[in-house]
Amino acid sequence: MTETRKTRVALLFGGRSSEHAVSCVTAAGVMGAIDTDKYEVVPVGITRAGQWVLSQGDWHQWALNAGQPPEVEASAATVRLAEADGSARLIVAEPNQVPRELGDVDVVFPLLHGAFGEDGTIQGLLELADVRYVGAGVLASAVGMDKHFMKVAFEAAGLAVGPYTTVTDKQWRRDPQEVRDAVDRLGYPVFVKPCRAGSSVGISKVDRPEDLDAAIAEARRHDLRLVIEAAIAGREIECGVLEGRGCDAPRTSLPGEIVVQGGAHTFYDFAAKYVENDAASLSCPADLPPEAIEKVRELAATAFDAVSAEGLSRVDFFYTPEGEFVINEINTMPGFTPISMYPAMWAATGLGYRELIDELIQLALDRPTGLR
Known part of the structure; x- marks a missing residue:
């Protein structure tokens, strides 16, 4: 019998934005947890200058070690994504060499944060290449990346937005x-x-x-x-959203809460998120009344639909002393390391990290490219 071919997943990480290192750390988490019996992983790093390079599959290389941010380095060999005969293929081009194919790609998992990755640009490229990919499409990615236009979309959907x-x-x-x-x-x-x-x-x-x-x-x-x-007085509450299968409504996680411990941090800044382990605590599920938990999950699904999101999103709120939720923002490619809030909230809801990765890939494979 012919052995069934594994689903080929290209992980894109790094990128040209100021969140380059965060993207590499996210890639380390996914590489270390993805089911390699089911998926063949092709890690493709993107340098700060925008070059695509074939990267090592050892996830330890991309972890945040001793506070040193990982970096995708330039290479003489450039990886290109090309469409041919109805399938997407990775090609390696080197100086004075005949380009060599790395083979077909079934799905791309863009683990990119910030500009030129989370803002609709890479999504547009993948649409043009007619390749399936994990996460939000062009419009949702662009709107979700822009703190002004996301607020316009939220207000149109009836969500409370701060001044x-x-x-x-x-x-x-x-x-x-x-x-x-x-x-x-x-x-x-x-x-x-x-x-x-x-x-x-x-x-x-x-x-x-x-x-x-x-x-x-x-x-x-x-x-x-x-x-x-x-500034809005209130607790920082987050909720994970996962696209429903087929025509099903979006699925929502139990909410989590971020508590900044104070000291040098007056808010949840970069160092508190990624560098100093004791600067903030992440509590999941958040200590909220049952009716507030139900409400924030409902509002998170509304925000997901307001920007026409797909795949995954993390929606952030302020919970005021009056018991109201004011939306802060949506992240269409949230932090995705095993200890990040989005996977942690889904783990508390009953969906583990490896299973979450699998579900996101399956959602991408089920979804067609093009207008939808």
């Missing part, structure tokens, strides 16, 4: 005082955020007007469009 103002590059260069006045109307403290970045990169909490310009300058290093949000 904010958006600052474009032209607005800041043309009339910075107008921006300062708009922030004054929000009231301090505020959070200054790059519009299209994640993992708390470039985010500052600003308590005084005299510190605003420096925070804007820091955020503009990562994105020339900014969102400035009024």
Whole structure:
């Protein structure tokens, strides 16, 4: 009898965004847990300059060791994704060599965070190549990456959104005082955020007007469009969403809670997330009344549908002292290491890390490419 071929999964990680290292750490988690009896894994790293390179399959290479961020290095050999005869193929091109094929790809798992990966760009490339992929499509990825337009979508869906103002590059260069006045109307403290970045990169909490310009300058290093949000008093509650099979409604996890321990951290910043193990605690399931748990799961599914998400998302809320949920954001490619909140919430709900990876790949294989 002919042995059944394993499903071929290309893992894409690294990338051109400021979240390059976070993406590598995520890839390490997936490589270490994926069912290799069922899937053949082809790890493809993307350098900060955008080169695709064939990477080693040893997940330890991409883990966060002793706080040192992993990095995809450039190579003389470039990996290319090409479509031929109705299938997607990986090809390795080297100087003065005939290009060699790595074979067909059944599904791509883009473990990319931030710009040029989580924002619809890689999704558009994969659609053009007619290859199935894990996660949200072009529109949902773009909207979910943009902190301004996601709020517009949430408000249209009837979700509660906190006070904010958006600052474009032209607005800041043309009339910075107008921006300062708009922030004054929000009231301090505020959070200054790059519009299209994640993992708390470039985010500052600003308590005084005299510190605003420096925070804007820091955020503009990562994105020339900014969102400035009024601080909201409340607990940080998150909920995982998983696309339903077929016509089924989105599935939601038990909610989790992030508690920042204080000290040098006034909010859940990059160091608290990825570097300092004792800077924050993740509690799952969150200690909430049963009716609040039911409500936040309902709201998370609404947010998922509001941006037309597919595959997976993590939806973040503030739970106010009055018992109301104010949505903060949606992440269409959330942190996905074994200890990240998204897998942790699903583990608490009864779906383990390896099983979650399998379910996401199966969802991608079941979903057609193109308009849907």
